[in-house]
Amino acid sequence: MNHPSRLIHCWPLFQAIALACTSTLSGAAPRPDDKPYRVIFNCDGQSVFANANGDVAAYVDNVFGPLVDTHVDALFWNDGAGGNTANYDSRVLERTGQRSGNVDVTLDRWLREGNDPPEIIVREGHRRGIDVFYSLRVNDIHDSFLPNEFASFKAQHPEWLLGIAKIKAPGDGHVLTPEVPSEVYSAEFLSSLNFAIPEVRDLKLRTIRDVAERYDFDGVELDLMRFPRLFRAFLEYRNSAVLTDFVRTVRQTLRERGTQRGRPFKLAVRVDENLVACRLDGFDVRTWVDEGLIDLLIVGDYAFPEGRDVRDFDRLTEDSPVQLYVCVAHPNKMIGGKTFLQGDSSSVLRGLAANYWHNGADGVYLFNWFPHTKPYQKALLHQVGDPLQLARVDKIFPADCSEYGPGLKRKGPSSPRYHNWLFATLPVALHAVQQRKSFTLIPVDVADRGDGDGARPAVRLWLELKNLVPGDQVVFQINGSPLTPSGPAGSDGLLTLPLMSQQLKVGRNQVGVRLVERGRNAAGPILLTAVEIHLDYP
Template structure:
């Protein structure tokens, strides 16, 4: 049986109210006032005066009507001589909702001392006034508009390295190489790389590893050091999150705590499902007997439940209260199924959308309170799907958030179709509300569309497109996360290859006249189709029709041609199926391309690659249309599928 233990401390916040002569009607059921009003949630049962002594009147726990944002209260009332009603009010100090033993005041969920933190579930909860949103907005706006070229999401994977159990060993892996680059903000994953449990010194939830999961090394052999390193750093007084914050501030960077809002790696990675999830299957999404939209989401938590929202809120509140962060990132792309209605293939209901908007308001209000108390604003960033419509379908009314001032920074998408992302409308609406926009470059898909060696010049092309569309900078996801923990020279080479882009992709001026590799997006990774822009490739070619494909190029080709700064423009096509070069018909903005060379024609592997020399014009700045088809009468033993399109811009 799930234990839910509530500790009520009387005397700290006790209010004695003597209600005399106001016409209270004492009877079974709710208390009714003489004007017909009703006090919500207060139940008086079987009360009477006995021999002139006070008679205890049991009352139900309620969220008091005078403060809808307040914490749960307890009411104890009694009837005195002459019919006077005495009311004793007390705040519920500690509440265990995770099936574990309750956290006593002044102690840590991990066994340490909690100190005097006012976080919910840890000691006394201070009641604070709601901050005027307009006043808070002015303070946040000034902080939001600091220089922020590149936001680097750090998934905390460096903790998996054996040497990352000291400050020096921890920061040298990934953080130190960022110094001197265009990274101005680090978003560090406070709830682990996966497993939905703290890897910081939390007092409200158990630490990643045995306390949260029941095992010493959740995640398998490659992560044998992860939990142990986090624990060792915390015990040494060098909490990883605090270390990241101190490192960032020392090097004049921002530090955000990144919160994965619904991590589901536990659906396929062994040993990382939390004890809380195992004890509360009723809080997970339900398929209702229907096939899930994707099997990885079957362990997602359902945000229709207050307990699910409370668990995320208490982590956000604690970090903002106890750590010197500059802000919080709410990562709704990890993972984007928040309700049972969505995993069943439908859209979030209006009521579910309202739940999430209210939840965002609750987070914003609390962060504004804590920012006001510390006299330095706390920024709120949210990582959301590629479009407003996709976001609302999963329960996130981003446009309402903008109107209600619930976010300061929008991080757009998972980076699964970066060249297809349409930013102009999002930027226009966000900027109207003084909200900044940072689209996501995901190194995994970008590497797959190009190659590891071409990642840098491809990232330049994506960043150039987005800057031209009005984006305020770029956000990087999984950059250099190898998951195989290379050592020595292999690791150094990998890091250098991935991190090369950090020196120029965040500023328009450092992108001008630099080599780039533009592309047309390939297939989106299946679990993220519901939050990503549809990609144009792959497409099957036929002799009777031509595929029309968009190719966006932000470089000022007219100026570069006039200045003679371009060395080469080359269109590169890769196809599945073996055909001859004269079987392809390729037009760029209506002009047929004729100068081509065969790069590969492997009949055994059924792959063909062709490169076409291009000039500007017909190639132009902005939107280009590429038409690709087969000549009439072309025959092939298997379908001819266009699977990759690259445009290389090489400058002198």
């Protein structure tokens, strides 16, 4: 099936009026099954619950207050427990804290009073015309350092885990310590479940069936990016048939439930940022699309896809009814050292969303956003779902920076997201080269170069270089054209290079960096740690 939204990203007046009508609390008209969501908002249920201080009305306001009259058409609700224990009235999973004797007393009271969180979320979402999915973190590993989330079944069946570990007493403050040191199975994901074991898959299936039978969700999300370590290292691809069988079984379960209730029960899956990483993790996305096993395909995590990756997924789904969404999450690295935990990152989030719309996404998916406590994120919910609104506002287009590499704590891909950032070009050490043409090339996707009608933005290239010393000579280029910095790098290693719009391409740009000569007092290599193209409108 062709996807009209990928051809013309606009919202006609009659659609806007209809959407405004469905946002009222008096009830909403059913949403057409084939109409893409502009924005899918993934809600971390633990944060909104904790910040409500035990008040149900405050909980509802924390979740839905920031979403009303925005571009959010679907809420993917996670209960905040990671899928191994439950922060709701599950018939399959034990309550969070049960093993450690620390069950949440507020949730106890809510359940006694008939306030089961998923019932609240579904009811209130539908009143506001928002579709609601249950988001299952398929293999979450926060329980490797959060004792309350470590379930009894893991303590009883250590053979189900990927890591070789010793379980410590809850009072020690940590759940697991490695028994056998390993570069592959670090302490971060000792608690990952091995999905080659039938009992593991059966437990997850029973959890999904319980949710589908008892709550009126519009669908289920299999969040494979929490976390994408489902099989023994280097055997993931060989086990792809096992995972596909699991997806088939989930699909069959939801179809049966949809038939019983007379309304489809959709299935969404979130996967790696490119098809190579998907294949290495055992995610046979092509088969899932070809067999019609999924309705929504969500791509990306903190490692964000390049434009060509989005287009690969677009081609994969273009002749199917599967809708394509791309994850907008705070980058692992931003100029000046800001991370998703610090500061206002509106410009970079707008830049990512603009790129994904430009490269063929049917909509965007927001992960680890907390607009109930971050006002700048609430404002963004009125922008990121409409490419036209993103066209003439400040944007930052970043190059991706991995969580491992030169200058970072992790020297290799030993994190829970083992196959993410395979093609990230940052951070990178600059070494002397023999040929003048041998530039280190950093790709930067740009959806808007600022040369349309109206006011023109200031366009600048920002770079961050570490370990600079007097005497260093480094040259720069953009798409083969030489560039001159506006001044020397500051003590923070930041360089700004002015650009003209004509020097940029709408699409993939190549920023070139080459070390000409190293200063005499250098103690280590120059590290290029961040590259960004900024559009700042007057």
